[in-house]
Amino acid sequence: MADQHSHNLARRGLMFILSSPSGAGKTTVARRLLAEDGEIAMSVSVTTRPPRPGEVDGKDYHFVDRAEFARMVEDGEMLEWAEVFGNNYGTPKAHIKAGLKAGQDFLFDIDWQGTQQLYQRMETDVVRVFLLPPSIDELEDRLRGRGTDSEQVIEGRMSRARSEISHWDGYDFVVVNDDIDECFAKVRTILDAERMRRARQTGLVDFTRGLMRQDPGSA
Template identity: 50%
Template sequence: MSSERPSGILLVVSSPSGAGKTTLCNRLREEFPNIGFSVSYTTRSPRPGETNGVEYHFVSPERFQDMAAADEFAEYAMVHGNMYGTSARQVGEALGCGQDLLFDIDFQGGRQLRNRFPESVVLVFILPPSLRELEQRLRRRATDADEVIARRLKVARSELAHYDEYDFLIVNDDLDTAYDALRAVYVAALHRAQRQASIAQQLIEGQEALPW
């Protein structure tokens, strides 16, 4: 009888900056501690309270370019003037052992992962209830200057234009409701046919042991 494990899920969650994807991802990880989190590499500077290797791996632009040239990234892209990338080794190891991975990345990274791992990727886009509300959230965060907020809002419009590349769209108007939707997507993905195919095959191969 086959002992093949179910394949891992690459759950990509994207949103404009300030729409709440990090909060939602953190809640999902709290409820499902077995899901791994893909810690991206980035060339941007750490924000107050961020720790290298926890929120991101902070590297120099030169180091990032060397890693990209060595094909060490499963995906990478320029976002808000800084480079971000996902370790190809981490993704390969997760898929190899059937572990699920959660990604907090933009549409460029999600597109690259889907092209590379089409059977494993689930794409979720978190929408703000309005651009006015998005601006208010960015200002309440109090981490960016006015010109940075203006640039983020401009980028948000271009990111929203890629909504049709995603499998699921969740409006984060109410945090609990939005989390319930994200949770439902993940739980449903756990039971996709291609993920559970090995279990079904085991039942077929072992049918002589069934009482009927």
């Protein structure tokens, strides 16, 4: 009986983007991915926003002033960046590129504009997933159910949600989140399948060459 070996082939990491309108489940799915999958890490953005209580520099964000952020943009150190509500946010290039080469997967919680920028710069490394609510009414119910936002804030989020939903066709995969467990399972399936793409499995060349050199019965 032949020995059974567990082959962990070298592979290139990927950039796994999760986007959705507020209330569609993106944060819940992202947290579960990070908790249950040891091969993926959250991409840590650079921001000019001041730290909130409890936030740690280098873990939650890389906090910089506007002059340093502008320098990083000018020197080409950002993969993507945008201004949101008066503050700048961006993805540092060097850390991501080094991680991908080492086989590290990164999770991105960004909107469609950031997604476009990342895809334009890192096309083959990017996997784009968009989560949709089952209905607009359900989305509004979820936002109101939080009990944390004013009527004005909710109306603003709903208006932004409709705009974000209009960009659904700029993603590789679209998942309707009418059940959070089923939605998470589908997202995990997408991640697992993308990891198995031939182009990402950099160890396949040497592995298959080794197979072809083996004599029958030697494995």
